[in-house]
Amino acid sequence: MYSLAKLPKGQSALKTALRRSITSKASSAGGVSVIGFENKGPAATSSLTVAVKAGSRFENTPGVAHVLKNFAFKATASASSLRTARETELYGGVLSAGLTREHLYLTAEFLRGDEEHFLSVLTSVLSSSHFHPYELKELVLPVVQAESVAAQSTPATYALDVAHQLAFRKGLGNSLYASPHYPVTIDDVKTFAQGAFSKSNLAVIGSGISTESLSQVVSSAFGSGSSAPGSSGLNTQSTSYYGGEARIPLDIHAPATSTPTLVIAYGQSSKAGPELKVLKHLLGGESSLKWTPGSSPLSQVAEKVPGASAKAFLLPYSDASLFGVVVSAPTSPQLAGLAKEVAQVLKSAGQSVKDEEVKRAVAKATFADASASETLQGLVANVGPALFAGGEVKSESFSGVSASSIQKAASELLKAKPTVVAVGNVNVLPYA
Amino acid sequence: MPSITKMIFGNGPLGPSFAPFIRARPGLQKYWARWSNFYKNAAGYRQKGYLYDDLIVEETPQVQLALKRLSAKQRYDRVFRMRRGLTQSMAHKNLPKEQWIKPEEDVRYLTPLIEQVVAEEAERAEWDYMTVEKIQQKRAEKRNIFSKREGTH
Numbered sequence: 001m002y003s004l005a006k007l008p009k010g011q012s013a014l015k016t017a018l019r020r021s022i023t024s025k026a027s028s029a030g031g032v033s034v035i036g037f038e039n040k041g042p043a044a045t046s047s048l049t050v051a052v053k054a055g056s057r058f059e060n061t062p063g064v065a066h067v068l069k070n071f072a073f074k075a076t077a078s079a080s081s082l083r084t085a086r087e088t089e090l091y092g093g094v095l096s097a098g099l100t101r102e103h104l105y106l107t108a109e110f111l112r113g114d115e116e117h118f119l120s121v122l123t124s125v126l127s128s129s130h131f132h133p134y135e136l137k138e139l140v141l142p143v144v145q146a147e148s149v150a151a152q153s154t155p156a157t158y159a160l161d162v163a164h165q166l167a168f169r170k171g172l173g174n175s176l177y178a179s180p181h182y183p184v185t186i187d188d189v190k191t192f193a194q195g196a197f198s199k200s201n202l203a204v205i206g207s208g209i210s211t212e213s214l215s216q217v218v219s220s221a222f223g224s225g226s227s228a229p230g231s232s233g234l235n236t237q238s239t240s241y242y243g244g245e246a247r248i249p250l251d252i253h254a255p256a257t258s259t260p261t262l263v264i265a266y267g268q269s270s271k272a273g274p275e276l277k278v279l280k281h282l283l284g285g286e287s288s289l290k291w292t293p294g295s296s297p298l299s300q301v302a303e304k305v306p307g308a309s310a311k312a313f314l315l316p317y318s319d320a321s322l323f324g325v326v327v328s329a330p331t332s333p334q335l336a337g338l339a340k341e342v343a344q345v346l347k348s349a350g351q352s353v354k355d356e357e358v359k360r361a362v363a364k365a366t367f368a369d370a371s372a373s374e375t376l377q378g379l380v381a382n383v384g385p386a387l388f389a390g391g392e393v394k395s396e397s398f399s400g401v402s403a404s405s406i407q408k409a410a411s412e413l414l415k416a417k418p419t420v421v422a423v424g425n426v427n428v429l430p431y432a
Numbered sequence: 433m434p435s436i437t438k439m440i441f442g443n444g445p446l447g448p449s450f451a452p453f454i455r456a457r458p459g460l461q462k463y464w465a466r467w468s469n470f471y472k473n474a475a476g477y478r479q480k481g482y483l484y485d486d487l488i489v490e491e492t493p494q495v496q497l498a499l500k501r502l503s504a505k506q507r508y509d510r511v512f513r514m515r516r517g518l519t520q521s522m523a524h525k526n527l528p529k530e531q532w533i534k535p536e537e538d539v540r541y542l543t544p545l546i547e548q549v550v551a552e553e554a555e556r557a558e559w560d561y562m563t564v565e566k567i568q569q570k571r572a573e574k575r576n577i578f579s580k581r582e583g584t585h
Contacts, residue, residue, distance in 0.1 A: 080552070086559045134501040 027211055029219035031199040033387045036206040036214035037379065046208030047109040047376055050122050051384035054196035055102040056174040058234040061188040063178025065099060066147070068189055068196070070140045072097035072106050073121070077128035081139065084121060093118060098377075101164070101172055102317060103384050104196070109376065112208060115217060123221045126197045133186045148177040153254060155261035155423040156326050160313075166244040167267040167322055167419045171237050195234045203387035205380055239320040241267040243417030247426040250332075259307075260332045260424025262339045264346055264432075265324025266413045272321035274365075275409035276314050278401050279350055281368070282361040283325065285311035298325060301341045305334045310342050318385055323413060332425035339422075339430055350410025353403050362398045369396050444550045445492040446543065469535070478533040479526040480517040485542035486510060494553065498545035506541055 027034055056065040073095050074081040088095050093110035095118075106125060108118035151157045165173045178184060195201075199222065206214040243266075250260055284296020293303040302310040308329035315322040327342050329335035372378030373395075386393045420432035433452045440448045454464050472478065477487060488495060502510065520527060563571075 080555060082552070082556055082559060086562075133503075137500070 027215045029204075029215035030222050032202045032204055032218055032222050034204045034206070034211065034215040034218050035383060035387060035393065036209045036211040038210050039208050043208060044112055045109060046112050046115060046206065047107060048115065048118055048122060048209075048214075049105055049107040049205040049376075049380045049384075050126065051203045051205060051380065051387065052104040052106070052126075052196055053102065053201045053388060054104040054192070054234070055100050056176050057101050057171045057239075058196070058236060059174055059192060060235050061184055061192070062174065062182040063144075063184050064188050064192045065104065065174075066176065066178040067136070067140060067144055067184045068193055069097045069099040069104055070143050070147075071129065071131060071135070071189060071193075072104075072125055074135050074139065075130045075132055076124040077130070078120070078124045081135070087117070088121070091117060095121070098380075099176060100381070101174070101176060103388075105380055105384065107376070107380070115209065119217055119221050126202070129193065131186055131190050131193065136186050136189065144178050145180075148179065151177045153251075153258055155250060155254075155258050156263075156328065158248070159261050159263040159326070159421040159423045160315075162246050162248065163263045163265050163324070163419050163421045164322065166246055166421065167241055167265060168239050168320065169242055171235070172239050172317055172320055192234075201234075203384060205383050205387070207376060207379060239269050239317070241269045241320065241416055243267065243419045245420045245432045246422070247429065247431075248421070248423045249426050250424045259328045259330055260335045260422075260429070261326065261328040262335055262342075262423070262429065263324060263326050263419070263421040264339070264343060265313075265322050265419040266416050267320060267322045267419060268413055268416060269320045271319065272314055272316040272323070273409060274396050274398050274401050275406050276316075276321065276323055276413070277365045277369070277396060278358070278361045278398060279406055279410055280312045280314040280323065281364040282353060282357060282406065283312040283345065283349055284361075285309065285325070288364070297345045298342065301338065301345055302327075304341075305329050305338050308334060308338055310338065318389060322419075324419070332428040335424055336428050336430050347414065349414070350406045353406065355403055358401070358403045358406060362401055365396075366398055445489065445494045445546055446550075447489075472535070472538070476526075477517075478535075478538065480520045481513055481527050481531060481533060482517050483513065483533060483538050483541065485540050486513055486517070488542060488546070494549045495542075495546055497549050498542060501545050501548075502542070 054065055054068060059065045073084050076084075079087070084095070088108075091110055091114050093108055093114065096107045096109075098105040098107065106122055108122060110118050151161065161175050161177065165175065167173065202222075204214065204218050250258065282296070283298050284294060285298035285302065286296075287294035287299055293299040298310040298312060302308045308327070310325055310327045312325050313323070325342055325346055327335065327339050329338050373382050383393050418432055422429040433456050434442065436453075439450055439453060443449050454461050472484070477484070490496065490499060499507070499510075516527075526532070
């Protein structure tokens, strides 16, 4: 028998990853919290990300955050959208915008040395976007529509979106995607942007650049920012968990890739602790080896149906979290059978687990946590919320996690009313 | 002020216009304004209830795009004026005098939008046919192959 204790420990790489994230502290540049990560080695690129507290949970009009995301890098006082795009191409950079339920991320990746240009692009987006009505109609809405349609025709994405609506109703429950049922006008976008782009609502994350030099450039760039602190007129309400059930028929004309999907989730109106992160890896569903389903309970269940998958997920937010499993199978009857078994696994989650399994899950969780900050997306997703929460970026400590603490956290979580979303042939799919 | 050639051939869908030339000369503009007003009244479109911008030829991609950028109210009013004007034309009649468009009502609501579209196209063309400075230098050198360079024979 192999056991984890016998394996040589790959500590050094882990330690550097931890050290990197522990030693970085945010500094404040003119009211904007700023953090820079210097990556050692031959990397020749840097990136700047402005995190804005303007996710879908803060919107007053449904879908306005999604529209605002697509309004990034359009005409500003200093350049038209075409000019911004072409100049970026000439510099060899990449501009992108991302939206989560809590944050809007504006990112510029570029060759080292071009900080000044790209910071000015980002600041001009924040301070002087024109928001032309014709841009909304000609450039923004077609993309918004395409993204919404794509999300709707991807059962897993759609089911998770609906699961949020059931779980949290308002605020965090707001859909990430704009909907044709709620038209967004240019005035909605302007008011939302005005509230969102105030200094107190921003944080700047840099990679390949030190915190000191970043805070210098940021304070000079944002120094003249007209946005007064605390002027944010955004919809901030605390989150409570409700739960419920939704059954959505899958369009029979849907492409073959959209397979019937079931989401079973439990939420709580408090931050996710390390126990839940470990629990996610304990239930698993994702194999760490090729050509084998792995030994986690969920993948063992999913293995019985060819082409099926059952994956545990944890979506952490600043004041709530949603934990659950996404199950999908090629056909609805197969999914119905699978879902019952997955529900059993989820109900008994965290009970009678062996120490060995916990150790394995802790190691997986630690690795996932550390390796997430190696990519820009993961780094931003980790650091952005931390900056708004207090400014210090720490990596999660899993030292206190034991079999009993997981059991306690799991039983606490499973007390709540479940959120179940079934997408597929609702005639066949089971009820909650 | 653009060049004369540009004013005649380069004004896009708005057609040839010497307006920039005249506007640059206040004395001439003052004189020309009388002719301009005379022409506008004599042309008879105000008596039929049109604005000047209703008469711009709309069968070009630029004007079509500009028309799409009108606000809903502007678009409605434009169609209303056209229908009313068409009815008057068919009856060979002018509107009653109190319904004639007054000079201060004759606003250029479409021209700025067309200019905007044209400027955008020009910007795109500029970026599409942009040359990097090094290539420009090379071209300049190529043109001068027969002229003697300094330091060579």
